[in-house]
Each structure stands twice: as structure tokens, then as C-alpha cells.
Amino acid sequence: xxxxxxxxxxxxxxxxxxxxxxxxxxxxxxxxxxxxxxxxxxxxxxxxxxxxxxxxxxxxxxxxxxxxxxx
Numbered sequence: 001x002x003x004x005x006x007x008x009x010x011x012x013x014x015x016x017x018x019x020x021x022x023x024x025x026x027x028x029x030x031x032x033x034x035x036x037x038x039x040x041x042x043x044x045x046x047x048x049x050x051x052x053x054x055x056x057x058x059x060x061x062x063x064x065x066x067x068x069x070x071x
Contacts (some may be wrong), residue, residue: 023054028034 003010027050060070 006068008065008068012061016061020054 001070011016031050035043064070
């Protein structure tokens with residue numbers, strides 16, 4: 001455990017919130033126009049994928065927040 005608080009955690013949380021906000025705005029703005037005419041099952045699949053894809057870089061980001069290293 002850490003003895004002292006680190007600046008990476010609050011900055012990381014703010015960065016995560018900012019990144020998710022930008023990602024969600026981009027998806028909400030552009031995805032309906034691109035996939036709105038697709039069959040409903042394909043739209044569902046696309047939105048599920050878009051809803052999960054932001055998790056991919058999260059592991060390394062959380063490691064950085066805790067340790068200061070990316071790996």
C-alpha cells in the first residue's frame with residue numbers, strides 16, 4: 001500500500017471522465033447517422049461493441065494510475 005497519496009489518481013479519474021464524455025458525445029453524434037438504417041439486430045450488435053470497446057485501454061490506464069508505469 002501507498003503511504004502518501006499520489007497525484008495520478010485524481011488526475012486519472014478526471015482524465016477518464018473527460019475521455020468517456022468525449023467518446024460518448026462522438027458516438028451519440030455520429031453513430032445513429034451511420035448505422036441508423038441497418039437492421040435492428042445489427043444495430044444492437046454495433047452498440048454493444050461500441051459500449052464495450054472503451055474498456056480495452058482501461059487496464060493499462062488503471063495500472064498507470066496505481067503504479068506510474070504503463071505495463
